[in-house]
Amino acid sequence: MEHRHGKLFVDGRWIAARGERMPIVSPVSEELLADVASASPADVDLAVAAARVAFDAGPWPRMSLDERIAVVRRLRGLLVDHAEQIADLITTEMGCPITQSRTIQAANPVRVIDAYLDFIGEYPFRTVRSGPLGNALVTREPVGVVGAVVPWNVPMGISVQKMVPAILAGCTFVLKPAPQTTLDAYLLAELIERAGFPAGVINVVPAEREASEHLVAHRGVDKVTFTGSTGAGRRIASLCGENIRRVTLELGGKSAAVILDDADMNATAELLRMGSFRNNGQVCTLKTRILVSEERESELLDSLAAMIDTMAVGDPHDDATEIGPVFSERHRTTVEKYIRIGQEEGGRIIRGGGRPAGLEHGWYVEPTIIAGVSRGATVAQEEIFGPVVSVMTYRDEEDAIAIANDSQYGLNGAVFSSDLERGLQVASRLRTGVVELNGSPIGLQSPFGGFKMSGIGRENGVEGLEAYTELRSIGLPAEFAKSLA
Secondary structure (H helix, E strand, O other): OHHHOOEEEEOOEEEEOOOOOEEEEOOOOOOEEEEEOOOOHHHHHHHHHHHHHHHHOOOHHHOOHHHHHHHHHHHHHHHHHOHHHHHHHHHHHHOOOHHHHHHHHOHHHHHHHHHHHHHHHHOOOEEEEEEOOEEEEEEEEEOOEEEEEOOOOOHHHHHHHHHHHHHHHOOEEEEEOOHHHOHHHHHHHHHHHHHOOOOOOEEEOOOOHHHHHHHHHOOOOOEEEEEOOHHHHHHHHHHHHHOOOEEEEEOOOOEEEEEOOOOOHHHHHHHHHHHHHHHHHOOOOOEEEEEEEHHHHHHHHHHHHHHHHOOOEOOOOOOOOOEOOOOOHHHHHHHHHHHHHHHHOOOEEEEOOOOOOOOOOOOOOOOEEEEOOOOOOHHHHOOOOOOEEEEEEEOOHHHHHHHHHOOOEEOOEEEEOOOHHHHHHHHOOOOOOOOEEOOOOOOOOOOEOOEEOOEEOOEOHHHHHHOOEEEEEEEOOHHHHHHHO
8 A cells, every 4th residue: 555655546546646745643653654645736626527527427327226236335345354454544543542443433434334235225216206287207316526525533434424325326426535544545545446436436635725625616526525623614615605516514513411310420421431532532423511410510520530540541552542642743732722721711620631641752631521611611612622521510401401502513412311201301402413312322324413513414324315416306297107106
């Protein structure tokens, strides 16, 4: 793979990049891992042109669904075969603990494919609808050329999450990986090449911001799908709006965990181990606002502190590690700034707050609990994206719901209760696209996305497939409509 670090995967071939090189730096050793290609706007033009030709004149959109499924199955097999390599690469690039890389970063791409293959054969790409004023063949057509911009925190999983429904629908694809995590993107491109996709169907062009914006604004692109910060999403939405380009945005979150008084505090704290701290706190769905009643605050803080005390911080390649480094030196500075602001605004550090002792290299931050946080505090309103949680108190259930909804975000949330009916009632009042009851995940068959500033559209499930289709209605003579029904 190393000999291709200077190239891009475009039109089924590896071509030289014309942009400047991008350094990949280890978050553990702080040493240079690789020097990789960066696509220029002209390179993006080539990738979009290849995808455009593949969509307009190539075989992929005109293949049968079974034929497209067969190629996707080959890619699935290759992802399974290279699972350990994928996990190792992502841990090396951005510091996700290796046990989590195996169970999340490397396993989820395969699970995504399985979830779509589970229902794609029954999806109604063609239906006949009849009424007193007419008859129509309603078809769901591929939206066209898709430009995908993906983040560094779950790079392979999010790439596949966007790519698989698009290509199954018959679209062609230009993938723009994050600059920090291009090593796994190179491997994905090689597996795509080996799976036998026709030329131009999937193109992989790592790039910095200028070329990324060029892709988003490109007139040859029919749809943009983006996962990342709300600030970047706002910019992408404005660029797409100029040409009424279809767009899906999965953006930031500041998710609340509402802990009702009948919850088991020790069990809840254990569920928040992964619910609030997985991937070193660098997941947009993590519960970073923890809401507990004034009466049970001290009990929860004791349980959380005891849980934190068991979390090993260190080399992410060590199976025992639960907290590795954040992905960059600049990001560690940002996380540390938020911790200082949290204290300046009246919060008190229960655990963590600094850099772990004994780790001379690497961009580490201790897992941190800040208590006494007010609902309007900076650390309660802004996404930190690190191993930091804020504990807030509420007076009663109505107050808890009001605090949980007091956010510009609405991506995820959680309710903990021993009374599931009561928990469900509270969950139904949270203004978020996903709510987890007692830590229960929604799976990959259900739609995922956010309310408010957390995004537009949904991914996964039937809704995730529909995001890559356009509806067409063809009026039919009555007898012909009956023959097609």
